[in-house]
Amino acid sequence: YERPYNMAKLILDTSTWLDLAKPRIEEVLIELEEQVENGITVLLTCDIILEEWERNKPRVLKEVIASIRSHAKSALKMAELLPDADKKELEKIVEKYTQVQADQEILAEVFFSRVEKLIKSSELFKIEDNVKLDMANRALTKQAPFHNSKNNMADALLYFGAVAHVVKENQIATDLIFVTSNHKEFSDPSDLTKIHPDLH
Numbered sequence: 001y002e003r004p005y006n007m008a009k010l011i012l013d014t015s016t017w018l019d020l021a022k023p024r025i026e027e028v029l030i031e032l033e034e035q036v037e038n039g040i041t042v043l044l045t046c047d048i049i050l051e052e053w054e055r056n057k058p059r060v061l062k063e064v065i066a067s068i069r070s071h072a073k074s075a076l077k078m079a080e081l082l083p084d085a086d087k088k089e090l091e092k093i094v095e096k097y098t099q100v101q102a103d104q105e106i107l108a109e110v111f112f113s114r115v116e117k118l119i120k121s122s123e124l125f126k127i128e129d130n131v132k133l134d135m136a137n138r139a140l141t142k143q144a145p146f147h148n149s150k151n152n153m154a155d156a157l158l159y160f161g162a163v164a165h166v167v168k169e170n171q172i173a174t175d176l177i178f179v180t181s182n183h184k185e186f187s188d189p190s191d192l193t194k195i196h197p198d199l200h
Contacts, residue, residue, distance in 0.1 A: 004184050008175040009123075011044040013155060014052035016179050017071045018060045021115040023107060029114060036118065043122035048154050053119060064108045127161035130139065135160060144198035145185035153187050159186070159199070 012020070033187055035041035135156045139144055145152040145159070159178055166176050180186055189192040 005095050007040060007042060008177055009042050009044055009162075009166060010177045010179065011158060012049075013158055013178075013180040013182065015048055016117060017049065017053055017119060018056055019181070021112045022064055022109065023111050026111070029111070032118065032194070033114070034082060036045060036121075043118060044125055045119055045122035046125050046127055046158065046161055048127070048158060050119065052114070052154070056092050057116075060076035061112055063109060064111075065105050112130065125161060125165035131157065131161050147196075147198070148184055152182075155180065155185055171192065171194055 009026075010011070018024065020032070036043060087127060135153060138156065143186065146157050151179045162178065178186075186196055186199060188196050
C-alpha cells in the first residue's frame with residue numbers, strides 16, 4: 001500500500017491522549033483510527049508520552065468509571081424533589097441504567113485499550129541530546145513554552161523533539177501537527193488560535 005503524498009504526522013501530548021480515552025468523544029477516536037489505518041495520518045510518540053501514559057492511566061480510568069457511577073446517584077438525588085408518580089418513573093429509569101452500568105465500565109476499559117493500541121503502534125522518535133540542551137537554554141531565556149514560569153520541559157521536548165525528528169528524516173512534504181490543550185504554554189497570548197511567536 002502506497003501512502004498519500006500529503007500524509008500528516010500527528011503528535012498528541014499526554015493530556016490529549018488521556019482525553020481521547022473518554023467515551024464522550026468517541027467520534028474523534030474513530031476518525032483517528034480510520035486515518036491511521038488508511039495511511040492518511042501517522043502518529044508520533046516518544047518515551048516521555050509512553051511513561052506519562054502509564055503513570056496517569058490508572059487515575060484517569062478510575063475517574064471515567066467514577067463519572068459513569070455518579071450519573072445514577074445524581075438522578076436519584078433529583079428524584080427526591082419530584083412528585084411521587086414522577087419519582088417512581090425516574091427510579092425505574094435509574095434502575096435500568098444501573099443494570100447496564102457494569103457494561104459501561106467495561107466500555108471505559110475498552111476505550112483505554114483502543115487508545116493504548118494507537119499509542120503503542122505510533123512511530124517512536126528519540127529526543128536527541130542537542131534538543132535537550134536547546135530546551136535548557138530556552139528555559140533560561142524564558143522563551144515559550146517557558147514564558148509562564150512553569151516547568152514545561154516535557155511539553156517542550158515533545159514539540160521540538162518531533163520537529164527535529166521530521167527535519168532529520170527529510171520529510172519535507174509532510175505536515176507536522178501538534179495537538180495540545182495547553183494554550184497558556186503554546187498559544188499566542190493575543191490570539192489563542194495561533195501558535196506563540198517563539199515557537200515558529
